[in-house]
Amino acid sequence: MMHRRHWLRKIQVPVIWAIAVLFAAGVIWWSVATFMSSRNNNPNPASGSLKIEDTVAYLTKAGSPLDDERYWITYTEFTGEVQDALNNLKRQGVVLDPYFGDSQLPSEIDYRYGILTNLVDQKILSYYALDKGIYPTKEELNAKVDEIVNQYISNDQYKLQIEQLYGSVDAFRNLVEKYVAGDLLRTKVVQDVFPNIDNDVKKYFEESKEEIKNQYEKVDASHILVDSEASATEIKSMIESGKISFSEAASEFSIDAQSASLGGSLGSFGHGQMIPEFEEAAFSATPGVIVGPVETQYGYHLIEVATKTTFDTYDELVKSSVYDQVKSDYQNQEFTNWLKEYKTKEAFGYVINEPDLKLYEEYKKADSEEAKTAFFEKLESTLFDSEGNIIISSSFLVPALYVQLADEKLNNLDSEIYKLKDMEKLYESLPATVLSLSTEDIQSKIDELSDSTDDALKTLYSDAKRLKDYEEELGLAEKDAVTERLAELETVKESLNSKFKSVVMFLYENIPYSSKVVEYAYNVDNTNPEIVYRFNEQKYNQNLKPLLMDPSTLESYVNYYKQYFGDSARSFLIDYPLQSIEQELNQKIINPTDVATDLKLNSLFLLVDAYEKLANVYADTPVYQLYLMGEKRYLEELDNLMPGDENINSRISIIEGLLKTPSASPTSEATE
Incomplete structure (x- = not known):
């Protein structure tokens, strides 16, 4: 592929919903992180009998608390900020897991902690602004808020959307005021700290010109990839003579299936994102003029640059769109x-009073192995009584953190146990003459055998080298010491695994709506029908259903994965995952006689939904009737459990009619 990571940067790996969620969360997160402000925008201290120990957190200076309430974070202020931020996420369809995050989204507790630390920074900026006499006035704040709000409500369509999303224009104005207050404060501090920012940027450019060019120069281009130079030259002549457009030629002739489906478009890319020959040609091209054929390891390319942003001097940078x-x-x-x-x-x-946030900060700051071990032991002593029973508290943060750290410890134990078992085998299988060799001698033997055809001898010394690497890594050099260490770790693992499972099931019983808890529970007990259903329902809702409800996105994904799986791309995305879900639901829920009827019904309805949506997506393809028959099969099983249900019987009758009419159109139910 031309691109070092992907041809198409607009499409990443599934799940599709996660892409939209990640973008939405990023927008809101940076809004909160950058513009977070106090609900009380008045710099004057509030009156009242609030005690510092009753706050969420407060600032300190040289270790001493700041008595001025302006530098305290109250529960009213903090919960208001959190609720506004979470509501913004929910409006975009994003709901955070309470305690478990992943590479795409933070957990809610991590999100809350981020808001708290940003509020702390906001208080410090307030301190600076008040000390310098540059704190924003109420008049400045109102003027900026009015300017922003009026831009929106002057448009009737925007105004209606605001009222639908926020309930009223006043509610929207309050939200804008909160963010503007923080933005205005930050702007004033920045202007005070960096009074000559343009000169600073100029100096930065002069010192880091190549770094800036590599980071910010970009082109927006399309390409056509073919197997031979002659084909590329012929296609170029057709385009230049007006017989066909570049995008039409890309769709018809390019062997890069993904960009071909987009008329050859590669979108915008910068330095280092394409292989050198392609990058050089694209960045040297004149917009609108076809370049090529350009030979790369993938074939021959014709390149058409739509727009280009490059600069060699500071003045050119200032005039560019990226300045x-x-x-x-x-x-x-x-x-x-x-x-x-x-x-x-x-x-x-700062000092945190709120228990969960205080504990979570301790978790975040435990970055060394020693600190993690000490924190884990603290959690364990808090979570279990002397008899090993779980101590129930009002918060699930302790068991959630325990599970995450225990999971990490178990993975590390598995890794070390694997190495120790491998060492035992090597001690038993390697000849004494080889075991007695030094690391240097073994490496010399390996070097000598580099051109040898004696694979057995190569394997022998490769195994010996692996053993020496283990010995150095684990600090063990004798078989007896390895056996002793292995027995010790297996005992530790057995004990930890038992506690891990009990805490996972405790969390599952109390917060089964957590997708990560469901995943943990499934790994702990994948024979429990309820857990099996929840886990597979989760897989369907997160991975398959979003694709089936958006045929255009599904088609984009299929086109993308064709470069890896060819005509099997659709099976990779849809059929194989569905078969996995279907097989497990049948084996562990639908077919067994001792499973609750409600779980059977839920499983059947899930499979009916999947096959109905598949039939609608592929109504004009050879697999259409297969999907209809799959839907009909599970509807008939539903009919056995719910005899006489009119909706089920009606749907069965419709499908029987559709099976006699191969060209039938999709039904409306599956698109809802």
């Missing part, structure tokens, strides 16, 4: 560095 981004990125990084230095110089700190 604002360069300036913003530079300023943000410098501001982050300044804030870190300011906090150190002024000896700022």
